[in-house]
Amino acid sequence: MQRTALVLGVLLTVLAAPCWSAAGVDDYPMTAQAIAPGVYAVLTPARDFPNAQNKGWNSNSAFVVTDGGVLLFDTGTSQTIGEALKRAIAKVTDQPVRWIVNSHGHGDHWLGNAAFYREGVTIYASPRVKQRVETEGQEWISRFERMTDGATGHSDVIVPNFEIDERTEAVIGGLRVVFIPSGNSHSPGDILVWLPQRKVLLAGDVVYSDRMPSTFDSDVRQWIRFLGDLEAIKPVVVVPGHGAVTDAAALRRQREFLSTLWAVVKQGYEDGKTDFEIVPLAREALRQYKAGYPGFDDKLGRDVSHVYLQVEAALF
Numbered sequence: 001m002q003r004t005a006l007v008l009g010v011l012l013t014v015l016a017a018p019c020w021s022a023a024g025v026d027d028y029p030m031t032a033q034a035i036a037p038g039v040y041a042v043l044t045p046a047r048d049f050p051n052a053q054n055k056g057w058n059s060n061s062a063f064v065v066t067d068g069g070v071l072l073f074d075t076g077t078s079q080t081i082g083e084a085l086k087r088a089i090a091k092v093t094d095q096p097v098r099w100i101v102n103s104h105g106h107g108d109h110w111l112g113n114a115a116f117y118r119e120g121v122t123i124y125a126s127p128r129v130k131q132r133v134e135t136e137g138q139e140w141i142s143r144f145e146r147m148t149d150g151a152t153g154h155s156d157v158i159v160p161n162f163e164i165d166e167r168t169e170a171v172i173g174g175l176r177v178v179f180i181p182s183g184n185s186h187s188p189g190d191i192l193v194w195l196p197q198r199k200v201l202l203a204g205d206v207v208y209s210d211r212m213p214s215t216f217d218s219d220v221r222q223w224i225r226f227l228g229d230l231e232a233i234k235p236v237v238v239v240p241g242h243g244a245v246t247d248a249a250a251l252r253r254q255r256e257f258l259s260t261l262w263a264v265v266k267q268g269y270e271d272g273k274t275d276f277e278i279v280p281l282a283r284e285a286l287r288q289y290k291a292g293y294p295g296f297d298d299k300l301g302r303d304v305s306h307v308y309l310q311v312e313a314a315l316f
């Protein structure tokens, strides 16, 4: 009897297991789009989180072809997505990827590292992001597997091997490259890459173009200041972490959006309102941004809640 129960238990476990299967390289139709001489963006059409439909390909990457090799900015949500990216790069150049930047700590921007890593490849990140990759790698892999019904599959976690903790100018493959920390604005340890000779800013998730900004890991007041700093360097092309390639106007729009959000939440807080009561006020004050930020209605409530906590901490 016990044996029958055991067999039945095993059978039910097998039947209840989700029928997940990992996506292959061919599932990701990536193409590199030239955005400046020698600079390319690989843009996802997705505007949402990793899910079964986009198979986890929800973030952008960019790369720079130099005489000495390729500098790659962000590697995607899985090792397989990294492999697809590698294929898209190989259609443009024979040069190997020799330098990688992991813009920030969210796993959809660095789990593809393993597709490119070999002896001699430098992976730049801030100390905070390096630490997150080290400690949170497996967590991100499991989370994305759940979100994508298994499409993202297994990835080897490859930890950055070069720390950048302040604004740093370098010459990479003969090209001037400036690494700019955001001061933890969108998330702890973001780094952007500025190519002064090309007037291109590789912004990661510090800039959102046609997608509603996410504030859950942010420092909104620092973010507002930092967007002002970025406007001052006058980029001509801006590649966001998600959404379409854009320009300096997106920096200003986002700064104004975040400033208004902060002001409305702060006023509401001072008037003794709850975050729930502030949401309709924020919706009204920010309505001009709705058309440009898909996901506005969905995300606004969460953004108000996150900013509410920050306002509370700032005023305490």
Ligand SMILES: [Zn+2]
Pocket (backbone or CB within 6 Å): 059, 106, 108, 109, 205, 241, 242
């Ligand atoms: Zn992201």
